[in-house]
Amino acid sequence: MRALRLAVRLRPAKLALAVLGLVVVLMAVGDTIAPYDPLHQDTTAILAGPSAEHWLGTDYVGRDVLSRLLAGSRLSVVAAAEAVGLGLLLGVLPGLASVYFGRVFEWLSLRVMDGLMALPFIIFAIAVAALLGNGLHQAMFAVGVLLAPTFYRVTRAAAIGLRQAQYVEAGTLFGATRWRIVRTHVWQKVLPTVVVTTATAMAGALLVVSSLTFLGIGVQPPAPTWGGMLASDLGYLTQRPFGPVAPALLIIVTVAALNALADAIRDATGDGAPASAAPLHEEVPDAISAAVRR
């Protein structure tokens, strides 16, 4: 916890938090401050450049780009948060359980997580969205499930490191229940790792949401999303080559802020493990690091 507070005091972290705060505010009150209805078509201004009426110009049917961006933010961020929340739930709890609740569960959960890791994000999300009804919630369910192994591995790694730690042992001697040990001691150590992973997973989920909505998966056409706006801009690049700049920048800046926040926390906690890079088989990097240490 101290480490988290320490991280927040660093300058890149402050900047990242400011950016993320802004995104959240836009998301929350975006539709009330939006100058136009995101679906309103102004036929007198089609594919217009930035002007006093339309700060970011209009799209191919004359809808206000700024208003659509503001409205699209909520959808994109909420969807990504949904996926990350599910990933947290499905990753952290089994991750802890795999260390403290017996070998059978450990073996089973490891195999399932390996299986999940072999599934390519985008194609799996497309498949789930399609097969379970074409909705963003379904697609995010898929993304959440695929995020679980990342949380599972980092939680498990942190918990394994602590299993032998003395104060946990002492706790067992004093007759503390396993669940109590997990709650009081382990959770405090695992938390920073989980926070770092959450930030990087959020960045990854935003990219996946943008990619899916870009493909038209999960949303019906008039509804504004970051990815969907890019897709519609793509058809009119010759008339409006700078059309994609605003949605693209919004995606890039948000993702960069999340990654910067993760880096800052990681630096502050001295946890060198890259949370974003979850290996297909954990043995690979282990074998390397073991060999390097030898």
Place this chain on the structure above:
Amino acid sequence: MQSPLLSVDDLHVAAGGVDVVHGVSFDLAPGEAIGLVGESGSGKTLTCRAILGVPPPGVTVSGGAIRLAGEDVSRYSRRQWDRVRGPRVAAVFQDPASYLNPSLTVGRQLDEVLRVKNGLDRRAARTRAVELLASMGLHRPEHVHDQYPYELSGGMLQRVLIAIAVSGDPDLLVADEPTTALDVTVQAEVLDLIAALRAERRLSLLLVSHDLAVVAQLCDRVVVLRHGRVVESGPTRRVLDDPADPYTRQLVADHREYGLDRLVTR
């Protein structure tokens, strides 16, 4: 007197901009063996690294000269060094396992040197390598040739490194604590090997060690370093039997209990 093979003249070595070796001088005649002794932090390893042209990161030669066969090597470029290393000067170090590439067989690393430095082709290099390994007292040299460093013991690895070092037939062998990381019985064998090679090949030896017993066994003369300065130097017997400097006296006294007498009087 013959012109010296190695002449270290008022050598200053700086770590992070601060001098840690303050004007060390000594000469090494062809075929001679000198022991550089002192406790850790005395500057003996930095002196030795400077002589080899491989100072650790942040460490530089800040003054003086290191003359190898008359030429000052302390300002040598990498290209100039690569011509000298092998046929003129070679080295072995403490912790032999760390000085061999863990992902190549030891034979491949020996072959490489024979091919690059001696111009042998692949097949000739292998034959010569196996011969060299055999002459280092390694049993089943063909087998050893194809093993990875992690498959061999410390003593075997040090023999392999000595084989690599003498493969270019150097004039000078720099040995930095060559036996410190080895078991006592293996230590004696490796020291015997170095002594035999000296005799066979007229090899000059610069031996860095904190262990006076090792120095007593191998060296003609001793240079005692303390805090980056030479406190005493002279023939091994004279320095160890009748140390003039109080620091040397202390070193000798400390070593008596490790059986120094037995070695010196042997």
Place this chain on the structure above:
Amino acid sequence: MRALHAVGRAALIAVPVLLISTFITFGLGALSDQNPAAAAMGETATQADIDRLNHEFGLDRPFLERYATWIGDAVTGDLGRSWFTHIPVAESIGQRLPVSLSIAALALLLAVVLGAAAGIGAALNAGGWFDRAVTAVSAALSTIPAFVAGIALIVVFSVLIPVFPAGGYVPPSQGVGPWLTYLMLPAVALSLDSAADLARQLRTGLVGTLRENYVTGAVVRGLGPRRVVFGHALRNGAGPAVAVLGLHVPRLIGGAVITETVFAMPGLGQLATTGALQGDVPVVQGTLLVAIALVLVSSVVVNVALARLRPGSGRTV
């Protein structure tokens, strides 16, 4: 022998992973309320149509039996037929796989070349201007999703300076030159993130390795700088980079799906997306299965490469 052993072990780990992931894939299809009649006829399908087509596609049999048949057929290269067009799924995939593989493979090649050059250069100049430039550029690139990079490349190299086509594809049989022309922008877009990550990993790995004693040892033996870096340091410093490359292969395969949509190329992504939007379960399942197989094969290849690179690491997978 060692390599063979490594292949065996990696394949052994891959089999249960394949079974679990395909089971999940197949289970999804079964969970969905999609059926061939609805896919082909929409709202007009009567219960009789549904039952008839369900029987024709074998959907009235128990779930486990269907999974066993599906996976058994898949091994022999039969992925069933599309509910919509009745074209064999394997045939559709066979037509589109070369497109996606071309993009992914060229992207991988570009990533390795660019990443290796940047990473090695940065490591050899650690702390210098090139090092700092590589760090800054790779940090920036890793926040740009492939499809955004693709759009940016189209804007710059097709619209503002028209040197590359904005989209489309010609097979290599119509000339390798045109083929590469159409592949270049999508492959570059897809490779940037991997190249950046590779450069970072390689830099870190090499900087560490260059401090190792055996590198000093190789220098003292009088081996030249090129030999020391490429023959000794890189072999050990590249391990983490190769492992990371293994993680990127699935991303490249998944990313190719998006990128080929940006560039309007007839690849697996198009097949999966159309299949998904039409509720064509066999097509979606087949595409996913092929993607999983590609991921697993590439992971086996990476593990074997790692084992060859560092025989001393003992455990190979």
